Amino acid sequence: MHQLDEQTITLAAVCQVAELVQKLARKGQSNDEEYVCLLNSIMITSPQNTLEVYGGDIANLRIGLQTLITHLGNKAKAKDPEITRYVVSLLSLERQLTKKTKKLNELGERIEQSQRQLAHYDINSDTLNASLASIYSDVISPLGTPIQVAGNPEILKQSINQHKIRALLLAGIRSAVLWRQVGGKRRNILFSRAKIVACAEQLLKQI
Numbered sequence: 065m066h067q068l069d070e071q072t073i074t075l076a077a078v079c080q081v082a083e084l085v086q087k088l089a090r091k092g093q094s095n096d097e098e099y100v101c102l103l104n105s106i107m108i109t110s111p112q113n114t115l116e117v118y119g120g121d122i123a124n125l126r127i128g129l130q131t132l133i134t135h136l137g138n139k140a141k142a143k144d145p146e147i148t149r150y151v152v153s154l155l156s157l158e159r160q161l162t163k164k165t166k167k168l169n170e171l172g173e174r175i176e177q178s179q180r181q182l183a184h185y186d187i188n189s190d191t192l193n194a195s196l197a198s199i200y201s202d203v204i205s206p207l208g209t210p211i212q213v214a215g216n217p218e219i220l221k222q223s224i225n226q227h228k229i230r231a232l233l234l235a236g237i238r239s240a241v242l243w244r245q246v247g248g249k250r251r252n253i254l255f256s257r258a259k260i261v262a263c264a265e266q267l268l269k270q271i
Contacts, residue, residue, distance in 0.1 A: 067247050070114040072132070072263040073125060074243035075253075077105065077118060079135065080128025081236035082150035085229055089215025092225060096188065098127060099228070102235040103187045106196060107179055109172075114246060117238075123271045129264045136257045136264075146214060153211045154233065155250065158240035160207040167203055174199045190224065197230035204237055 081102060088094050101124040105117045118124045134142045135151070161167055178195045185191045205211075211233060219225050252260070 065113060065115070068259060068263050069267065070246035071243060071248045071252065072129075072260050072267060073114055073118070073122070074239050074246060075248060075260065076125045076128035076132045076264060076267075077102070077239035078128070078151055078154055078236050078243065079131040079147070080125055081154065081232050081239065082147045083127050083131045085150055085213060085232050085236075086144075086146060086215070088225060088229055088232070089213050089220060092216070092219040092222075094228060095127075098124065099232070100188050101125075102239075103192070103196065103231060106175060106231075106235050106238045107182060107187070109175065109179075114242065117242060122267055126268070126271055129268045132264045133261055133268070136253070137261045150211065150213075150236075153209070154236040154240050155243075157204055157208050157211070158237050158244065161204065161237065161241070162244065164207070167207065171199065171203050174203060190227070193224070193227040193231050196234050197227035200230040200234040200237070204234065 080098065084094055084098060084102070101119050104119065108117045111117045115122065122129075131147060135144070135148055161171070178192060178199065181192055181195055213220065213229055220229075
């Protein structure tokens with residue numbers, strides 16, 4: 065797999081997190097398969113390759129690839145500033161994280177604890193949702209400006225939805241870390257947009 069493919073896949077995963085967070089916050093809905101795939105990505109810490117983190121199937125990132133094409137492509141009308149804000153915020157929080165070794169170590173330890181819980185609970189269980197949400201709140205959120213999630217107040221009031229959204233945001237950080245590890249840089253998004261969009265379109269055709 066080429067480096068551009070890996071960068072596009074990991075950036076698409078961050079876009080998919082943003083899309084699912086918005087859907088959950090506004091409608092209280094989450095597609096179980098896509099949601100579970102993103103939560104699992106947090107737990108896969110020693111993958112053989114990038115795609116393995118996302119269940120080994122590019123189809124699991126269909127929404128993210130479509131979102132990436134919409135937001136980096138030239139269709140100005142289709143762009144949603146809220147989605148862009150979530151993606152930019154996740155990449156920015158990840159940059160803060162990589163500067164703090166102590167926080168990175170703490171994150172690793174907390175994820176290991178959650179991996180142990182997987183022996184007893186499903187990844188999509190309330191227990192693991194709460195566990196992953198607390199990692200986000202304790203380790204990631206204090207690193208920079210907290211991500212303000214907009215949506216239906218009635219939905220956002222429910223703790224189960226709060227946990228799901230924070231667990232998703234943690235998955236977004238996981239993919240942002242991976243994106244950087246495969247050579248992703250902010251300037252790529254600015255100067256190589258056409259290449260990234262073309263790559264995402266190619267990947268979508270494989271589904």
